[in-house]
Amino acid sequence: DAGVIQSPRHEVTEMGQEVTLRCKPISGHDYLFWYRQTMMRGLELLIYFNNNVPIDDSGMPEDRFSAKMPNASFSTLKIQPSEPRDSAVYFCASSLHSFNEKLFFGSGTQLSVL
């Protein structure tokens, strides 16, 4: 089992540029989550999907952030335009369809916006 796969591992970009983060969940998992982690705020839930449908995006900080899940094996998180305060580690996680199931995290994308 390959686990949750995220790409890229590191992204360095300049303010104003578009950034796209990618995630492949574990096959068979119905739920996909995007989290952002910073020293000050810890892990924050941005959005989660169930069967490719966005269920709760109340954690998305502003309109510059968008997420899609076109199929069960792929999701993207896009930031356009990026700002220095978006610098963080972005984690994707997936879980099975039952409540109380554990989250499996990807290795994360370290984003630095200069």
Add this chain to the structure above:
Amino acid sequence: RKEVEQDPGPFNVPEGATVAFNCTYSNSASQSFFWYRQDCRKEPKLLMSVYSSGNEDGRFTAQLNRASQYISLLIRDSKLSDSATYLCVVGRGGTYKYIFGTGTRLKVLA
């Protein structure tokens, strides 16, 4: 007030010591509780779920106190390899929204 609060630490303890962490949550409708472990520059991984009756996994014991809205993690006979950040996670009732605390950092010293 944050929905899930933890003492950030660090807790510096010698090998073999017993150490305990607490975590408080504000949403009384919370229904699921977990402890995750995160090593430096790595992703969080589930350590254990926390059940109403309390549960134990080897050297680790987790407790839930619904009346006071806190969960705890006890580590006995600490090992150097236990050094990590321990994240308290609370699931909101009826949703799949898992809220993470900011973590408690543990350093086990030789």
